[in-house]
Amino acid sequence: MTELERVDYSVLILLKNSIKNKKYDIKVNNPKIKAMLNLVNDKNIDTSYFPAQNKLNFFARLGEKICDGILNLLEFSAFLGEFIIKTLKILINPTQLRFKEFSNYIKDAGVNAVFIVSLTAFLIGVVLAYLGSSMLANFGASIFIVEIMGILTLREVAPLIAAIVVAGRSASSFTAQIGVMKLTEEIDAMKTMGFKPFNFLVLPRIIAMVLCLPVIIFITDAVSIFGQMLVCENLLDISFNDYLARFKDMIEIRHFVVGMIKAPFFGAVIAIIGCMRGFGVSQSAQSLGEMTTISVVNAIFWVIALDAFFAIIFMWLEI
Template sequence: MTETRTLLPHLACTKTSSETAVWTSRGDWHADLLGELKPLLQKCIRSLHNVTLQWDVSEIGRIDTAGMLLHIQALEQLKKQGCTVEFRGQSQDFVRLYDLLQKHRTVEAASESPAQPSAIVSVLDDIGKRCVGVWYTLANFLAFIGESFIHFLYSLRHPSAFRIKAIIKNIDDAGFKALPIIALTSFLIGVVIAYQGAVQLEKFGANIFIVDMIGISITRELAPLITAIVVAGRTGSSYTAQLGVMKLTEEIDAMRTMGFEPHRFLVLPRMIALMLALPLLIFFADIIGIAGGMLISNLHLNLSFNEFLHRLQNVLAVKHVWIGIGKGPFFAWLIAVVGCFNGFQVARDTESIGRYTTISVVNAIFLVIACDAVFSVILTELGI
């Protein structure tokens, strides 16, 4: 007589990254053996949100209706939490029992007429879901920043890990190729400031003070802010789209499979390049913006170029220029982090590329303006 050995059911839960997880079911999933497994299953389910789960069931021995219903219920809970679940290694008995029970549950659910929630409940439910979504996005964003910082520290300890060629290429894309649009935008800002100031100052015969307004406002506030906004719309969106396409075509997954860390190879070169390029762009914008204001001052207020430059040397302290340039690395870091983070958030459909690109630009511009406001408050309180 052959004795059949009973193996206790077990579930191994492994989260390989912030976007993928692997579960493995083992043993005999029978009704009388599942008591201690249910708390573990619920704990694993609660830990996953918006990830791709690969559930390996190849090591399951025998399974009855109760065991299969546990799999199906877990599958439904995971889908409600935004997870994509893929079963692997199913036996014929597993597939047959799964199809039978799933069909029965579908027919049963269709025969029931669920009560429609009231309008207030629906609104509160939507608010709750959005709040939870914002919380998880914030947590993932902070985790992304931490992971990038760790790889940056590793690169500092191992300078050979810096991808110099990639950094130079990104400086060319984010800096040199952005010069035409930065020049045009800065020139127009200088023209607008000069025109608006000239109309008011001319009433009081204080034409010479237009130099003070143009020099200080452009170098300290307008050039850094406008340049950062243009770069956020141009380069930040580019980062999101580039990484989003790589995520969509599974190039990032392939890099991880081959042992290449995406943060070190994709994020750090873009971040470092933008932090080096933006201060130079701001200095360039200072020159072009002041030149635009000087031209309008000459045409509208009959202020000669020599008078303008002489006044500018007397009123424009070097600290104003350095304050504006010093904001550049902070603005660049925010733009690069937001752009790369949203690129990694792209789902497996083309529509999400456009959605996350829009989110990237909006968030980057908001954070740049908020950061500039913080700088203004701090520097004003310090009397700088």
């Protein structure tokens, strides 16, 4: 190998293993390769040795998870604080808001989500009404399905269905869009040109979600109740007119208001988490996939946690 100029250590190790226990003589002129050969042939070095991996015990892993959770909460709080400050500035000077992008996000995150949310709400409304009617029929109280399912739908089921479906659909979309922009260094280019990425990429998405989700939840209420009406008419002989009359008499408007109060908070949490995870993407496609998955999981978790928080608050206030 007198003419050899470059070689990799793995090639020399492969050569050594291939001609083991055989007489051989390797001739090289390059001093760097000579040094590499001497290192490979050094009998004091065990090339098959792998250092033991330190495995974390249960408490160490638990500590890591707690630290990650605290860091995520701090990051979310910082993101939320920046959103509130920038929103107040926009209220003072509305020209700072990108209305074209704002309308596009309303279409993508709101209008395009209506069909899948409505279909899901209709099917769940049918299932709930069917199960409820079969259980109440055992007690001869089938007529109470109107107020039971109506209150349940307006307060909990419809807002949760809409928020969870939108979280799975829009949070992942926001993360992927911003993550790809970070991978292609578009966000760095925006900073170089003097643009503020938060104003261009985050604010329109969050405001669009805050305004869209109440409308989506209202449609979800209507579609879910319509599915329940169909079940009641076919299984319980409760006509549409009778259902609507009892619904109007027995269900107070406060139950509808409770569901609508949650909507803007659900929309803000979904959009903030989606955008935050998008900015957390590092320079790899694997990171983009991981952050997209994490954003969906986090958004759904916080929607359910917020719903539980509101349920406790409304119970204390007796609303």
